[in-house]
Amino acid sequence: MKIVADREVCIQAGNCVMAADTLFDQDDDGIVVVLVDEVPEDEEDHAREAVKLCPSQALRVAD
Amino acid sequence: MARTPAALRDGDASPLPPLHMRRDAFSPTKELGEIRESSGVRIVENAFGMAVYLVTRHEDVKEVLSDHARFSNGRPPGFVVPGVPDVPAEVQASARAGNLLGLDPPEHQRLRRMLTPEFTIRRMKRLEPRIVEIVDAQLDALENAGPPADLVANFALPIPSLVICELLGVPYDDRDDFHRRSARQLDLSIPIPERLELVRRGREYMASLVEQSRRHPGDDILGMLVREHGQQLTDDELIGIAGLLLLAGHETTSNMVGLGTLALLRHPDQLAAVRDDPDAIGPAVEELLRWLSIVHSGIPRITTTDVEIAGVHLHAGQLVFVSLPSGNRDPDFIDSPEVLDVRRGAPGHLAFGHGVHHCLGAPLARMEMRIAFPALLRRFPNLALAEDFADVQFRSFHFIYGLKSLQVTW
Numbered sequence: 001m002k003i004v005a006d007r008e009v010c011i012q013a014g015n016c017v018m019a020a021d022t023l024f025d026q027d028d029d030g031i032v033v034v035l036v037d038e039v040p041e042d043e044e045d046h047a048r049e050a051v052k053l054c055p056s057q058a059l060r061v062a063d
Numbered sequence: 064m065a066r067t068p069a070a071l072r073d074g075d076a077s078p079l080p081p082l083h084m085r086r087d088a089f090s091p092t093k094e095l096g097e098i099r100e101s102s103g104v105r106i107v108e109n110a111f112g113m114a115v116y117l118v119t120r121h122e123d124v125k126e127v128l129s130d131h132a133r134f135s136n137g138r139p140p141g142f143v144v145p146g147v148p149d150v151p152a153e154v155q156a157s158a159r160a161g162n163l164l165g166l167d168p169p170e171h172q173r174l175r176r177m178l179t180p181e182f183t184i185r186r187m188k189r190l191e192p193r194i195v196e197i198v199d200a201q202l203d204a205l206e207n208a209g210p211p212a213d214l215v216a217n218f219a220l221p222i223p224s225l226v227i228c229e230l231l232g233v234p235y236d237d238r239d240d241f242h243r244r245s246a247r248q249l250d251l252s253i254p255i256p257e258r259l260e261l262v263r264r265g266r267e268y269m270a271s272l273v274e275q276s277r278r279h280p281g282d283d284i285l286g287m288l289v290r291e292h293g294q295q296l297t298d299d300e301l302i303g304i305a306g307l308l309l310l311a312g313h314e315t316t317s318n319m320v321g322l323g324t325l326a327l328l329r330h331p332d333q334l335a336a337v338r339d340d341p342d343a344i345g346p347a348v349e350e351l352l353r354w355l356s357i358v359h360s361g362i363p364r365i366t367t368t369d370v371e372i373a374g375v376h377l378h379a380g381q382l383v384f385v386s387l388p389s390g391n392r393d394p395d396f397i398d399s400p401e402v403l404d405v406r407r408g409a410p411g412h413l414a415f416g417h418g419v420h421h422c423l424g425a426p427l428a429r430m431e432m433r434i435a436f437p438a439l440l441r442r443f444p445n446l447a448l449a450e451d452f453a454d455v456q457f458r459s460f461h462f463i464y465g466l467k468s469l470q471v472t473w
Contacts, residue, residue: 011172012179013421019410030179053411055421057129 001039002062003047005032009058019053020046032058080251080460082107083117083386084359088457089326090401091388095119099389103373107384110251111145115363115382116375121413123373124390127364127383128418134364134383136420137167142365146255158266161296161303164362168419174304177292178423181230181284187426190230191434197225198434202442210472211449218439219321219469220313223431227312230427231305232283233272241265245310249462266302269309273301284308308424315357316428318458318465320435323351325455325469326403327436328448333405338440346408348432353412354403356388357464361416387413443473 003023012030016023023043025033039047051059079085085092098105099119107117118127127134143149150158159165163174180186205217220242228235247253248261272285277293280286285305288296296304327334336343364383369376377383390413392400397409415422422428440446448455449472456467 011175011419011421012183012423013415014182014184014426017184026183026185028180028183029176030183049410055129055415055417056419 001044001047002037003034003039003051004060004062005034006058006060007031009056011056011058013055015053015055016050016059019050023047024050078252081109083384083389084251084459084464086388086457086459086464088452088455089322089355089403091386091392095386095389096392099386099393102375104375109363109382109384111147111255113145113382115384116372116377117384117386118372119386119389119393120373121390121393121396124385124387124413125417127372127385128413128416128420131167131171131419133367133370135167135367136165136171136362136364138165138365139380147259148256157299158262159303160299161301161305162307163304163423164307164420171419174300175419175423177288177296178284178304178308181287182423182426184426187430190226190427191430193229194222194226194431194434195438197222198438201225202438206442209449211470212472214324214469214471215317215321215466216468218435219324219466220317222320222435223316223428224313226427226431227309230284231308231312232276232281232285233305233309237268241268241309242313245314246461249310249314250458250460251462252460265306265310269302269306270298273298273305276301311422311424312427314463315422315424316431318357318463319351319355319428319432321466321469322355322357322464323432323436324439324446324471325448325466326351326355327405327440328446328471329452330403330405333403334440334446336405337436338444341437343405344433344437347405347436348429349412350403350405350407350409351432352414353391353397353409355464356391356412356414358387358414358416359462359464360384360386361420385413387416443471446471446473448472 010032012026014026016032017026020043023035023039023046025035027033051061082094103120103123105117106114109115118124163171201218201221205212208217224238225235244261244265248258276285276289280289288301327337337347366377366379366381366383368379394400415425449470455469458465458467
């Protein structure tokens with residue numbers, strides 16, 4: 001599983017970092033950075049949770 | 064007491080706030096749930112007597128808030144609010160400048176992105192020790208004031224107020240004035256002319272701080288905005304941005320801390336969990352946010368085109384309220400929505416809104432609450448109400464729900 005982030009759409013709420021801080025970070029401007037190319041299997045639920053919690057739909061799952 | 068037109072229409076005996084703001088202590092009145100379970104959408108009257116479509120289901124609330132192209136925060140030219148005096152367009156534009164809540168993308172993003180570096184989760188972690196100090200100092204103040212003492216005046220309000228003052232660069236010594244202004248300007252039972260005058264005075268005050276900051280930009284958000292974006296921002300925009308941050312910074316968290324403490328006092332087993340288990344506070348804050356949903360609806364949206372929501376057709380130019388408390392108590396969103404259960408965490412709640420206007424200060428608010436609740440309950444393990452629950456004064460007419468005061472003992 002991969003996660004794709006649209007940094008233009010990101011509104012820097014930080015919900016993804018709260019849901020999975022091993023998968024997501026914010027740069028100095030608060031914009032989302034995806035930390036992994038491939039989501040580890042045991043983190044997939046957290047990744048899906050982060051996608052769901054993003055208030056601006058800046059994240060999506062790519063298989 | 065002064066009555067708004069809507070309040071008068073709602074009943075002669077005791078004026079009621081608009082339907083979407085009505086509560087029975089913590090919970091929305093059952094009418095909201097009835098709308099959610101039946102049509103999902105109903106036309107209600109706002110405080111100005113205008114017809115507004117009220118959206119009540121979790122998924123519909125999210126749909127409205129994430130579709131800023133069709134549900135706009137801006138106002139079309141010539142938009143008139145009854146009871147609000149007509150002012151020249153340039154005065155109106157100046158008064159609205161910098162208010163992120165009244166803007167749509169891309170203009171909204173331009174301003175929001177100037178501010179977000181100040182509210183990242185990493186930045187909040189650096190702020191944590193200072194918030195702990197502020198909370199400890201207010202616990203001392205509360206202890207010295209009682210028992211009994213007013214938790215709102217001595218704890219819930221000063222903490223976020225001190226924090227936002229330091230962050231923004233506003234002298235805390237001026238708090239009596241801006242606390243009074245913000246408490247009244249968002250109170251719908253106060254006559255419109257007085258509220259407008261308070262807004263004007265608030266802008267005047269902020270203008271003096273912006274002027275100082277233009278000359279000597281300090282090590283705070285106002286100073287950062289002047290140094291890094293001073294050329295791109297007008298004074299009106301700086302005044303608007305700073306005014307919004309000050310208001311949102313102290314009016315929201317303070318009401319969550321006051322009302323949240325009361326909610327925990329009414330649920331002693333859950334209070335004990337928050338007090339005794341260090342892992343309990345994270346989920347507890349999210350559940351308190353969901354269950355209390357202190358922002359009733361946020362800024363009404365206006366449809367830019369014909370739209371359909373919950374199967375109801377709306378023409379362009381209609382006002383739309385989303386009910387955040389109702390969306391957060393939708394059984395399609397969460398099981399047993401009427402129950403406060405601080406252990407569940409409630410991810411996906413709408414208390415901070417949704418879409419591009421999702422609360423900018425959410426990481427700060429979370430940090431403040433995660434520090435304040437356990438610290439309060441550990442300093443005063445026997446914290447208790449010092450007044451009858453039936454006598455507790457709620458802010459029924461306020462744009463942001465909360466308590467006027469809360470007498471506690473320990």
